[in-house]
Amino acid sequence: MSVLPGHLKYAESHEWAYLDEDGLVVVGITDFAQEALGDIVAVNFPEVGADVSEGDDVLMIESVKTASDIHAPVSGEIVALNEALEDTPEMINDEPYDGGWLIKIAPHDEAELEDLMDSEEYQAEIDG
Known part of the structure; x- marks a missing residue:
């Protein structure tokens, strides 16, 4: 079990998000999610x-096991993609909270981030 980064917010559907210094919401999937997916291709x-x-x-991740839809944790405009993942999608498996980020969204309402779980709430969710 990995330690969940405390600065991130978490969705029930296993996406994480945070507001960066440019006012954009950076989105990825959790370590729990990438582990469940297996090798991402x-x-x-x-x-x-x-x-x-x-x-x-908003996007689909394909692994050797399955394909999984990824959901927008906030409303807004997609303004950036992690294009490095086109050549090295396995980076999501290796660095789900760093280099494996997926998209950036210019949020319509930053307050939507408050609807997401903090790391303790998400840990309780995945522990069932």
Whole structure:
């Protein structure tokens, strides 16, 4: 069991998010999620500029086991993709909280982040 970064907010659907210094919400999947997926082989990104609502399916991660939809933890405009994952999607397995980030969203309302769980609440959720 890895230690969950305390500065992140967590969704029930196993995405993490935080507000960066530029006012963008950086989104990825948790270590729990990448472990459940197994070896990740591809990321199907959305279009930059797409407008998303909280909870929308925004991209798909493919692993050797399955394909999994990833949801937007906040509403906003997708403004950046982690293009390094196109060539090295396994970075999500190796660095789920660092180099394996997925997208950045310019949020319509930063307060939506407060609807997400903190690390203790998420830990309790995955411990069942």
